[in-house]
Structure formats: structure tokens, C-alpha cells
Amino acid sequence: MDYHSMSGQQSTAKSLPARTFHALCLAALLLVVSGCGGGESNVSLGNRTGTLHWGNGTEPQSLDPHIATGVPEHHIITSLMEGLVLKDSTTLAPIPGVAESWDVSDDGRVYTFHLRQNARWSNGDPHIAQDYVWSWWRALQPALGNLYAYMYYSINNAQEYYEGTITDFDQVGVKALDDYTLQVTLENPTPYFLQLLDHYSLFPVHQATVEKFGTADERGTRWTYEGNIVTNGPFQLLEWQINSRVVVERNPFYWDAENVGLNKIIFYPTENAVSEERMFRSGQLHYTNDVPTDKIPVYRNEGNPSLRVAPYLGSYFYRINTNVPHLQDKRVRRALAMAIDREQITEHILQAGQMPTYALTPPGTMGYYPKSDLTFDPEAAKQLLAEAGYPNGEGFPVTEILYNTNESHRKVAVAIQQMWNKYLNIEIKLLNQEWKVYLDSESAGQYTISRASWIGDYVDPNSFLDLFLCNGGNNRTGWCNAEYDRLILDVAPKMKSHEERLAVFQEAETLLLDAMPMIPIYIYTSKHLMNSSVKNHNGNLLDQTTFKELTLESDSSDSTGGNH
Amino acid sequence: MDRVILEKTDERGSSLWQDAWVKLRKNRLALWGLAVLVILCVVSLLTPWIAPYGYEEQDLILGATPPSAEHWLGTDIFGRDMLTRIMYGGRVSLTVGFIATGVALIIGVLWGAIAGFAGGRVDAVMMRIVDILYALPFMIFIVLLMVVFGRNIFLLFFAIGAVEWLTMARIVRGQVMALRKQEFVEAAYSLGLSQWIIIRRHIIPNTLGPVIVYTTLTIPSVMLLEAFLSFLGLGIQPPQSSWGLLISYGVETMEEFPWLLIFPGLTLSLTLFALNFLGDGLRDALDPRTSKD
Numbered sequence: 008m009d010y011h012s013m014s015g016q017q018s019t020a021k022s023l024p025a026r027t028f029h030a031l032c033l034a035a036l037l038l039v040v041s042g043c044g045g046g047e048s049n050v051s052l053g054n055r056t057g058t059l060h061w062g063n064g065t066e067p068q069s070l071d072p073h074i075a076t077g078v079p080e081h082h083i084i085t086s087l088m089e090g091l092v093l094k095d096s097t098t099l100a101p102i103p104g105v106a107e108s109w110d111v112s113d114d115g116r117v118y119t120f121h122l123r124q125n126a127r128w129s130n131g132d133p134h135i136a137q138d139y140v141w142s143w144w145r146a147l148q149p150a151l152g153n154l155y156a157y158m159y160y161s162i163n164n165a166q167e168y169y170e171g172t173i174t175d176f177d178q179v180g181v182k183a184l185d186d187y188t189l190q191v192t193l194e195n196p197t198p199y200f201l202q203l204l205d206h207y208s209l210f211p212v213h214q215a216t217v218e219k220f221g222t223a224d225e226r227g228t229r230w231t232y233e234g235n236i237v238t239n240g241p242f243q244l245l246e247w248q249i250n251s252r253v254v255v256e257r258n259p260f261y262w263d264a265e266n267v268g269l270n271k272i273i274f275y276p277t278e279n280a281v282s283e284e285r286m287f288r289s290g291q292l293h294y295t296n297d298v299p300t301d302k303i304p305v306y307r308n309e310g311n312p313s314l315r316v317a318p319y320l321g322s323y324f325y326r327i328n329t330n331v332p333h334l335q336d337k338r339v340r341r342a343l344a345m346a347i348d349r350e351q352i353t354e355h356i357l358q359a360g361q362m363p364t365y366a367l368t369p370p371g372t373m374g375y376y377p378k379s380d381l382t383f384d385p386e387a388a389k390q391l392l393a394e395a396g397y398p399n400g401e402g403f404p405v406t407e408i409l410y411n412t413n414e415s416h417r418k419v420a421v422a423i424q425q426m427w428n429k430y431l432n433i434e435i436k437l438l439n440q441e442w443k444v445y446l447d448s449e450s451a452g453q454y455t456i457s458r459a460s461w462i463g464d465y466v467d468p469n470s471f472l473d474l475f476l477c478n479g480g481n482n483r484t485g486w487c488n489a490e491y492d493r494l495i496l497d498v499a500p501k502m503k504s505h506e507e508r509l510a511v512f513q514e515a516e517t518l519l520l521d522a523m524p525m526i527p528i529y530i531y532t533s534k535h536l537m538n539s540s541v542k543n544h545n546g547n548l549l550d551q552t553t554f555k556e557l558t559l560e561s562d563s564s565d566s567t568g569g570n571h
Numbered sequence: 572m573d574r575v576i577l578e579k580t581d582e583r584g585s586s587l588w589q590d591a592w593v594k595l596r597k598n599r600l601a602l603w604g605l606a607v608l609v610i611l612c613v614v615s616l617l618t619p620w621i622a623p624y625g626y627e628e629q630d631l632i633l634g635a636t637p638p639s640a641e642h643w644l645g646t647d648i649f650g651r652d653m654l655t656r657i658m659y660g661g662r663v664s665l666t667v668g669f670i671a672t673g674v675a676l677i678i679g680v681l682w683g684a685i686a687g688f689a690g691g692r693v694d695a696v697m698m699r700i701v702d703i704l705y706a707l708p709f710m711i712f713i714v715l716l717m718v719v720f721g722r723n724i725f726l727l728f729f730a731i732g733a734v735e736w737l738t739m740a741r742i743v744r745g746q747v748m749a750l751r752k753q754e755f756v757e758a759a760y761s762l763g764l765s766q767w768i769i770i771r772r773h774i775i776p777n778t779l780g781p782v783i784v785y786t787t788l789t790i791p792s793v794m795l796l797e798a799f800l801s802f803l804g805l806g807i808q809p810p811q812s813s814w815g816l817l818i819s820y821g822v823e824t825m826e827e828f829p830w831l832l833i834f835p836g837l838t839l840s841l842t843l844f845a846l847n848f849l850g851d852g853l854r855d856a857l858d859p860r861t862s863k864d
Contacts, residue, residue, distance in 0.1 A: 299824075301824045302827070305826075351631040356648070421810060425649070425810065428627070
């Protein structure tokens with residue numbers, strides 16, 4: 008059940024199982040009671056007061072935009088902070104954010120941003136171009152351990168600075184021409200550069216606040232805590248109760264404050280999709296992070312309008328730690344990949360229209376279609392494993408799959424465990440960890456095989472393919488191929504036409520799939536339950552929400568759909 | 572003279588268990604409970620040979636189906652046979668229940684008896700240790716054990732037992748303190764028996780009543796604790812299963828596939844009832860104070 012609240016402070020061992028047991032017995036009763044409950048629900052109260060109750064999936068790893076890497080963090084950070092450019096919530100085209108306009112040089116390499124004079128930090132401080140120079144300098148400090156540092160590589164000399172071949176930050180292509188003009192020089196014309204600016208890794212941070220609680224490149228200081236953090240977005244942090252909720256309220260200094268539709272947003276760490284769905288039904292949430300796989304057919308059959316399933320630019324895959332001795336052989340990795348029956352997983356376990364995939368990049372991303380020779384072929388897989396020295400799985404060490412605690416990850420892992428056992432005759436163990444612990448284990452390389460996923464940060468194959476750069480912070484597999492790096496970093500950006508660029512990406516992805524440091528499994532669909540009182544929520548391919556646009560309508564409260 | 576007395580006590584001591592058995596046999600509910608437990612244990616022992624399917628055998632296309640002729644208790648969402656899963660789950664749950672409770676019983680009874688019997692400073696120190704362990708957050712303790720020794724199912728049994736003995740120790744200590752001043756203990760003293768023999772032969776049998784009742788309560792709570800730990804990734808891992816885990820997964824889908832909750836739930840309840848009836852019966856049968864007629 009909802010174990011967040013149960014961990015830690017229970018002083019007697021006896022009360023834990025007793026509680027679980029009571030919860031089990033009462034669960035059925037509770038469902039009945041909640042339907043006709045007396046008090047006002049979160050949702051109808053929220054609709055009156057302009058408070059949005061948002062299921063956020065998990066406790067955020069960090070609210071520091073230069074440290075966070077996850078989607079749950081993305082929701083909170085984009086409500087608190089804003090980049091130079093925003094994305095249109097429907098078309099995802101760049102629209103003005105902190106920068107009210109920008110000019111691009113003819114060769115597409117120099118961007119000049121004109122910042123809004125009325126933009127302010129949430130403590131009232133002026134928001135100037137120098138803030139960006141300092142923030143980006145901070146994000147490129149190796150000691151900070153920014154896993155997203157490679158997002159800056161399109162900027163002139165940023166990679167060289169990060170890797171230490173240049174020590175003078177003045178040579179990096181970012182300059183404040185005056186307080187409200189920022190000039191960015193790129194290495195090559197980069198078609199997706201404006202989209203990058205809406206990603207939190209390029210968001211500005213408040214220099215005085217960061218420095219008040221530690222040095223600029225110190226990890227995990229208290230500057231992001233409640234009462235300390237100063238941000239520049241439509242909302243500001245009001246309260247952060249660990250494992251309970253994160254509350255943000257309207258930021259009066261935000262340049263577009265009069266157009267912000269909500270007064271407050273409360274983000275809940277709803278790690279358990281089953282209890283999240285129950286919270287939604289009892290009117291405690293406006294929006295859920297996920298829908299339990301077994302509930303999707305039920306909502307579909309009812310024709311319940313709360314269910315929102317949409318295409319989602321994300322890949323679900325398994326990372327393989329290529330430093331583990333028995334996984335160093337690419338034949339072993341390919342054998343594992345070939346022995347997964349993806350269609351059965353998407354059709355019978357996930358059931359929400361996910362698509363089996365045999366490559367990393369979702370097909371159709373900006374007209375890009377990866378080439379893949381990977382198929383489901385248990386016989387060939389067995390053959391490959393035998394060639395690698397494990398005939399019929401003999402002598403293959405017990406291998407562990409790591410996943411973050413979540414019912415659908417568990418189900419996929421259980422299915423794959425059995426497939427590998429059945430087709431390859433190897434023994435697999437499962438290990439689940441809480442989100443933050445899981446991210447740490449994965450980044451530190453303390454895993455054998457790990458569940459992973461990647462959601463596009465912008466709509467371009469590059470957002471997926473630059474994951475597996477040699478020194479990329481989000482690579483985490485130990486796989487490194489100089490030719491792959493060259494194609495992604497040097498060749499593709501210099502291509503003149505879109506088609507040529509895509510061809511280079513295809514070539515790179517073929518290298519990746521041949522070495523198989525990751526096993527592609529399926530392409531995501533986004534699935535949520537949303538209360539009908541939430542207005543102006545436009546679904547998009549990146550499943551990103553523009554919180555400042557949302558409004559709540561109080562009339563249509565409690566229409567969460569039929570009870571079942 | 573001395574020899575005669577000693578022989579007489581010896582005879583009485585051995586007849587306590589015979590008396591108990593005679594009394595237990597008259598108690599129908601307790602016998603019924605014993606029979607159920609024996610059957611469950613035998614089935615669990617024989618599971619690898621008599622189970623209709625493999626516990627990890629999946630049939631994703633089949634998916635979750637209600638009870639049918641092929642699958643008497645239905646199948647779960649992976650198309651695995653529930654009867655088989657419950658049988659295999661029983662192996663884990665019953666082992667956890669008995670081993671962890673056994674560990675708790677041995678440590679708790681000895682600790683409580685020694686503290687209560689010795690009294691004074693020894694008692695104070697021993698009970699403060701219990702207090703400190705009580706205050707230690709249980710989860711942190713288990714997580715630390717798992718980190719230091721790695722995840723191992725027997726360690727889990729031990730870890731659960733190692734936190735469950737505290738209450739047992741307190742109960743036993745209270746009983747012992749009350750017993751210590753009774754005439755028959757004084758008598759044993761005056762006959763020159765050593766402290767250890769007095770504890771073993773007179774004190775512990777007299778505390779059996781509450782200890783047995785508490786034990787029958789501990790077994791189910793330990794089984795649920797195992798489910799909770801497994802859910803957090805600290806206990807047993809899929810595709811293995813236990814009753815507690817089957818129930819906690821069953822709860823997730825109780826509206827769509829109620830049989831996934833009902834059958835493991837029924838099995839666990841049956842076990843708990845059996846344990847309670849047997850515990851009640853044993854308490855009546857073993858209590859030396861009700862044994863003179």
C-alpha cells in the first residue's frame with residue numbers, strides 16, 4: 008500500500024503488519040464509504056480555491072535544475088522556473104518565455120535574445136542576462152555532477168570547457184551584451200536549439216541564493232529547500248514535505264502573473280498507481296501520473312472521459328551494465344534482446360496501445376525511422392548465447408534486473424524474467440528500489456541490468472541518440488564508441504539538409520543496436536486520469552504540461568465518471 | 572526420603588505433557604486446528620511433486636481467468652495457476668511464520684525469564700536494552716541487516732524474529748516476576764535446586780499460557796510483515812511468492828479479478844483460525860494451574 012507514510016518512524020514492529028492487515032480488510036469498505044463521503048473532497052475544494060491536486064509519480068530527486076534528470080522533477084521545476092523560450096502546449100513550437108524576442112544570424116549560429124525588462128525573480132530581484140551566463144557556467148562545472156551537461160554541447164566550446172581542454176569560460180559561446188541582451192554562439196547551426204532552452208538543464212538559477220547555501224558547484228545544498236529557493240517561473244515553492252507533498256503558489260513577480268490561472272498546485276508523490284487511481288476516484292486528485300494497467304480496459308469499456316491515453320515520445324528499454332564480466336560480450340547482450348517477446352508484453356500486460364520497439368528512437372520522430380535488424384527470435388538467441396560460451400544457458404551467472412518500485416515495471420520485469428528463463432534457460436533475479444536510490448545505483452554503475460526509459464526532451468532524434476555518448480551523464484552503461492560519438496557530435500550537426508542528418512543518425516543508431524548496450528522494449532503511450540474541471544490542458548507528444556495555462560472550473564466538480 | 576520425593580516430582584513433570592495431550596484431544600476445535608495445520612504443512616512440503624503447474628510458468632495470452640476446470644483457483648494476470656502459486660506461497664509463509672516465531676520465542680522467553688527471575692540491576696539493564704531496541708526504527712534495522720549481509724531469505728526470517736521477541740520478553744518477565752515469590756518456587760529453593768533448573772522446570776512451564784497465546788498472534792503478524800518487506804524489495808522477490816505477497820498483489824486488482832485476492836485471503840484466514848484454535852486449546856491443556864483434578 009502507500010508505504011511512504013509507513014517507513015521510518017514506526018516504533019513497534021507489531022503495528023506495521025497490523026496496519027497492513029487492517030488496510031486489507033478495510034479497503035473494500037473504504038471504497039464504498041468514499042463514494043458517499045461527507046466532507047468536501049480535495050477536488051471540489053480545489054476548484055473553488057484554484058488549487059490543483061497533481062499526482063506526480065514520485066518524490067523528486069532534487070529541485071535543482073542542474074542536478075535533476077527525471078520526469079517527476081520536470082513537472083515541479085517547470086512550474087517554478089522558466090527558460091528563455093517556452094513551447095506551445097499543443098504544437099510544441101518555440102514561443103517567447105523570459106526572452107520576448109530573438110534574432111538568428113544568417114548562418115544560424117548566433118542567437119541574440121532580448122530579455123523581458125519586467126521579468127523578476129520571486130524575491131523581486133531583477134532578472135538579467137548575466138544570470139544566464141552565471142547559471143550556464145555553473146551547469147558546466149564538472150564538480151556539480153550535472154548528468155545533462157551534454158545538453159550544452161551545441162554551444163560553441165561548451166564541450167571543451169566541460170571536458171577541461173579550455174579553462175577560460177569567456178571562450179564559451181554565451182555572452183551578456185547588456186542587462187537584457189544575451190548572445191549565444193553555437194558550434195553548428197542546431198535545428199533544435201530553441202527547444203533545448205525550454206529544458207530545465209538550461210534554466211537559470213538565482214546566484215545569490217545558490218551562493219548563500221554553499222559554493223556554486225556543490226551538490227545537494229539547502230538552496231532548493233522550502234523558504235530558501237528563489238525562482239523565476241509562474242509559481243514559487245511554498246512547502247516541501249518529504250514523501251508527502253510539494254506545494255507551489257502563484258509568484259507575484261512573474262512577468263505574466265495576471266495570466267496565471269491557478270493559485271496553488273500540490274504535487275503528490277503517488278508512487279503506487281493503484282492507490283493513486285483510488286485517490287482519483289475519491290476526488291483527492293485532479294490528475295494522475297499513471298493509470299494501473301489492469302484498470303485501462305475497465306475505463307475503456309465504460310467510455311469514461313477521464314481516461315486520457317495519447318502517443319508519447321518515450322522509449323522503454325533495459326540498460327545493460329557493459330562492465331559486468333558476463334555482459335561484456337555483445338553476443339550475450341543481443342541474445343538477451345532477441346529473447347523478449349515484446350508483442351506479448353504490450354498486448355497482454357500493458358494494454359494501453361504501447362508499441363513494441365526494436366530500436367531506441369521512437370519511429371517517426373521528425374520523420375526519422377531507425378533501421379533495426381533486431382527481431383524476436385528465441386532460436387537465434389539461443390544460438391548466440393551458445394557461441395558466447397553458454398550453451399543452453401549453462402554456466403550463465405544469475406543476473407539481476409533492477410527496477411524502481413512501480414507495479415507496471417514489476418510486471419514487465421516478471422514477464423521478461425520468465426521469457427529469458429524459458430528461451431535461454433538462465434536464472435534472473437529481480438530487485439526493486441525507490442526512485443532516488445534507483446537513480447543513484449544506476450548512475451554509479453551498481454547494477455547488472457536495469458529498467459530504464461527515456462522521454463524526449465525535445466522533438467528530435469538527437470534527444471535520444473545523445474544519451475549513449477561516451478561521457479554522457481545519462482549513458483550509465485559503460486558502453487563507449489568513438490565512431491558513434493563522432494557521428495552524433497561532429498558529423499550530424501554539420502549536415503546541410505534534414506535528410507542527410509537523419510541518414511547520419513540512422514548510421515549511428517545501427518552502431519548502437521549492433522553493440523546493444525540497451526535492450527529496446529516498447530514505445531510509451533502517456534496515460535492519465537484527469538478530472539473534467541481541469542481546463543486548457545493540451546496533450547502533446549512530450550506529455551509536458553504548461554501549468555500557467557491551466558484553469559479550474561468549479562461547476563463541473565466531482566464528475567470523475569462512473570463508479571465501478 | 573530424599574530419593575522418594577525426587578522420583579515423585581520426576582513422574583509429575585513428565586506427565587504434564589501426557590495430561591496436556593489427553594486434554595487437547597477432548598477439545599474439538601483445537602484438534603481441528605491441528606489437523607488443518609498438519610495438512611497445510613504436508614501439502615507445502617510435497618508441493619514440488621504435487622503442484623499441477625510450475626509456479627513461474629506463464630501464459631500471457633491466457634492472462635487472468637476465473638476458476639475453471641484446468642485452473643481450479645483461476646490464473647493471475649501472467650496466466651499463472653493460482654492454486655500452484657498458493658501452494659508454493661505456503662512454503663514461504665509457513666516457514667517464515669514458524670522460523671521467525673521460533674527465533675522470537677527462544678530469545679524472548681529466555682531473556683524475559685532471566686530478567687524477571689534475576690531482578691534488581693540485571694533486570695534493569697536487560698529491560699533497558701529491550702527499550703532501546705523498541706525505540707530503534709524497525710525498518711532501519713532490517714535495511715541495515717540487509718545491507719550488511721545481503722538479501723537472503725533465511726536472514727529475513729532471522730531479522731523478523733529478532734525484532735519480534737521484544738514483546739515476548741516483556742510478557743514473560745511480568746509473569747516471572749509474579750511467579751518468583753510464589754510458594755512452590757520458595758520450596759524449590761529450599762530443596763536446593765539450582766536457579767537454572769528452577770527457571771527451566773518451574774518458571775517457564777508456568778508462563779506457557781500467555782506465551783502460547785502471544786505466539787499464535789505472532790505467526791500471522793510475521794507472515795504479513797514478510798509481505799510488507801517483500802513489497803519494499805527487501806524480502807522474497809518474484810517469481811517466488813508468499814501468501815502475503817499474493818494478497819497485496821490481489822488487492823491491486825480486487826475489482827477486476829477478485830479471485831486473486833479471495834483465494835490467498837481465504838488460505839491465510841484458514842491458517843490463522845487454525846492457529847488460534849490450536850493456541851487456545853494448548854493454553855488450556857498446558858496451564859499447570861488448571862491441571863489439578
